[in-house]
Amino acid sequence: MAGRIVLIGLGSNVGDRAEHLRVALQRLGSVPGIAVVRASAVVESELVGDGPAQGKFLNAVAELRTNWPAVALLALCGELETMAGRVRPAPRNHPRPLDLDLLFDGDLHIDSRELVLPHPRWHEREFVCGPLRELGYDLAALPKVERPAVIESPVAMAAQCSRWLAGGCVVGLVPTMGSLHRGHASLMELARQECDRVVATIFVNPLQFGPGEDFAAYPRDLTGDVRLCKQAGVDAVFAPTVAQMYDPEFCSQVAVGPAAATMEGALRPGHFAGVATVVARLFALARPQRAYFGEKDAQQLAVIRRMQKDLGFPLQVVGCPIVRETDGLAMSSRNVYLSAEDRAASTVLSRALASAQFAWQQGERDRDRLLARARVVMAAEPRAQVDYIELRRDVDLAELPAGPVADVRMLIAARFAGGVRPVRLLDNARLGAGSWS
Numbered sequence: 084m085a086g087r088i089v090l091i092g093l094g095s096n097v098g099d100r101a102e103h104l105r106v107a108l109q110r111l112g113s114v115p116g117i118a119v120v121r122a123s124a125v126v127e128s129e130l131v132g133d134g135p136a137q138g139k140f141l142n143a144v145a146e147l148r149t150n151w152p153a154v155a156l157l158a159l160c161g162e163l164e165t166m167a168g169r170v171r172p173a174p175r176n177h178p179r180p181l182d183l184d185l186l187f188d189g190d191l192h193i194d195s196r197e198l199v200l201p202h203p204r205w206h207e208r209e210f211v212c213g214p215l216r217e218l219g220y221d222l223a224a225l226p227k228v229e230r231p232a233v234i235e236s237p238v239a240m241a242a243q244c245s246r247w248l249a250g251g252c253v254v255g256l257v258p259t260m261g262s263l264h265r266g267h268a269s270l271m272e273l274a275r276q277e278c279d280r281v282v283a284t285i286f287v288n289p290l291q292f293g294p295g296e297d298f299a300a301y302p303r304d305l306t307g308d309v310r311l312c313k314q315a316g317v318d319a320v321f322a323p324t325v326a327q328m329y330d331p332e333f334c335s336q337v338a339v340g341p342a343a344a345t346m347e348g349a350l351r352p353g354h355f356a357g358v359a360t361v362v363a364r365l366f367a368l369a370r371p372q373r374a375y376f377g378e379k380d381a382q383q384l385a386v387i388r389r390m391q392k393d394l395g396f397p398l399q400v401v402g403c404p405i406v407r408e409t410d411g412l413a414m415s416s417r418n419v420y421l422s423a424e425d426r427a428a429s430t431v432l433s434r435a436l437a438s439a440q441f442a443w444q445q446g447e448r449d450r451d452r453l454l455a456r457a458r459v460v461m462a463a464e465p466r467a468q469v470d471y472i473e474l475r476r477d478v479d480l481a482e483l484p485a486g487p488v489a490d491v492r493m494l495i496a497a498r499f500a501g502g503v504r505p506v507r508l509l510d511n512a513r514l515g516a517g518s519w520s
Contacts, residue, residue, distance in 0.1 A: 086148040087189040088120070089156065092202070092211050093143045094182040095167075100141040101125065103167050103181045108145055110163055120146040123214030131208055134176030144186065144214035153188045157198050160185065186211065187225065194228075195250025196279045203228040231283070231317040233309060237328065237368055240321045244282065244369045252279035256371035256398075258362060261285040261322075262302035262416035263311045266406035270375040271315035273403055282369050283312050285322040290329075290336075290357030300504065302416055321369075328364065337363050337394075342385045342480060346471055346494060347509075358383055359390045366396045374398055379405045379413050381494055381511045385480045405510075407433065413510045422502035428466040432495050432510040435460035435472070439493050443514040448487045450474050453514070457493060470496040470507070477513050491515075 091111075095103040104125060112119040122145040129139055149156070160183035165171065167181035186202045193200040205211045206227050215222060234240045247254055255278030257270045263285075274281045285308050292298035305322060312320050336356055339348075343355035366374065374391075376384050388400050406414050411433030412426075421429055435457040442456045454474055461469050476483055477492040494511040 086116075086118070086150045089147045089149055089153075089188045090186040090215070091145050091147065091156075091160065092182075092184040092186050092205075092214075093145060094140045094184075094210070095180055096130075096138045096140040097178045097180040098168070104141060104143055107163050107167065107181055107183065110166070111145070111147065111159075114159065116151055117147055117149045120148050121218065122146070123217045126210055126213055128208075128210035130176060131210075132176050135178075137178040140182075140210065142210040142214070144211060144218060146218060153185065153191060153193060153198060153200060156188070157185060192226075193250075194246060196252045197250075199228060201226050201228055203230055231309065231312050231320045233320045233322060235321075235323050235327060237321075237323055240282070240319070240323075241368045241370075243319060244280075244371070247280045248370060253373065254278060254369060254371040255281045256365060256369050256374040257281065257283045257317075258365055258374065258376070259283060259285055259308075260287045260301065260416070261308050262304060262419075263308045264406075264414050264416065266377055266379065266414035268311055268315045269406050270377060270403045271312065271317050273401070274373065274375050275316040277401075278371075278373055280318045281316065282319045282321055282371070283315075283317045284365055285320055286328060286361070288328075288357060288361040289325055290360055291354050292357070293351050293353055296351070297504070302419060321365075328361070336360050337390060339386055340389065342382065342389050345482070346473060346480075346496070347382050350470060350496075355383070355386045359386060362387055363390065363394065363396075366391075366398065370398075372398050373401055375401045375403055377405065378402050378511070379415065379509060381492060382480055389479070405512075411437070413508070415508065417506050417508070420502050420504055420506045421499060425466055425499035425501040425506065428464050429499060429508060431461055431464040431467050432497060432508055435495055436493055436510060436512040439474075440512060440514055448489070450483055450485055450488045450491075453488070453491075453493070457495065461495070461497065466499055466501060467497040468500065470498060474514075 093104050093107055108119055108122055111117055123143050125141050125143045127139050128142050130137055164181045164183055169179050169181055184202055186205050188200050191200050212222055244254055255274035257274055259267050271283055287301050289298055309320055337359035339355045339359050348355050384402050391400050411430050438456045438460045439453050442453055447453055457472050461467055473494045474491050477490045492511055492513045496509050499506050
């Protein structure tokens with residue numbers, strides 16, 4: 084029979100596992116235009132990945148010869164799974180009577196919402212690698228889909244996202260400046276849950292640094308960042324150089340309005356224009372349907388939401404909760420620069436917010452008395468030099484008049500100068516939202 088070689092993986096861990104595999108091969112071979120050339124011996128394996136407690140799998144790899152299109156083969160495999168009793172939709176990594184995965188389809192490469200070929204994780208699974216070796220395949224010669232792909236060129240990044248969008252994928256974007264930590268990972272993990280493909284950007288943006296600020300000294304660790312992105316399930320890391328992002332004649336800039344005029348905007352003139360410009364460029368390159376930003380930089384989030392609305396980018400800006408150390412300090416890439424003494428003192432920001440939060444829970448609603456609670460806590464820590472303590476309207480961080488307030492967020496910025504270099508820390512909380520938000 085003419086046709087190309089297609090390799091599929093078979094698995095079962097519910098019911099008569101061996102019978103499920105036997106019947107699946109029999110049914111595949113009975114379909115016109117598909118021939119089962121050979122199959123490996125059956126092996127037993129544990130579940131790979133997270134999932135509920137469940138029995139072991141029986142697995143095998145089968146070699147088919149066919150001219151069926153890959154998408155049609157995928158649909159056929161789904162029908163055979165249903166015939167075996169698999170219920171859809173089903174949560175990921177739950178027990179199933181039959182699991183059929185397309186592993187390789189000749190030299191075909193597909194990266195769509197429904198199908199990725201070669202299978203992106205085949206080389207990580209011994210229950211696939213062992214049967215492939217038994218069938219005589221040289222694993223080193225088989226193509227691998229590297230996740231995450233590390234892409235430097237803006238043109239290449241735009242092309243990759245265009246392919247995903249053409250394949251029906253929902254693309255999630257997580258812009259970062261690198262030096263990643265668990266807070267960044269939480270954004271990527273949420274994007275992984277909600278999107279078909281996730282792009283994390285790692286770019287220290289010079290446009291948002293003013294004279295005398297720490298652009299050159301900003302921590303950089305691309306190898307470690309890519310490792311964290313892989314663990315979080317990111318599909319591509321966009322890590323361009325400054326020259327690749329901004330050519331020598333680059334001169335456009337996104338103007339920002341009232342949301343950027345005070346607090347960080349007043350202390351760092353031009354900062355938010357730089358943020359808005361680079362984020363707009365990333366939105367234009369990746370064209371994501373969803374973009375994820377941490378609420379620790381609450382003013383930045385407000386600026387980006389305003390910019391997205393004003394310029395009409397067709398996407399949802401998703402704000403993600405602050406991730407904290409066990410002692411309450413909000414995670415930040417700059418925390419590594421704190422001296423031991425400043426690190427111990429740094430929890431004063433979260434303690435000040437907690438004091439205001441407690442007052443709110445006790446019924447306090449006066450703007451100035453809530454601010455006074457936080458100021459008393461901050462004043463008791465001599466190592467902290469307060470830049471501002473503000474109580475703003477939560478939805479857009481607009482300033483509030485004196486008197487009773489509702490739906491508010493408290494924001495604090497302070498400097499610590501006891502280490503090798505000064506460190507500015509930001510923190511905030513929406514009052515009335517449990518302990519933290």
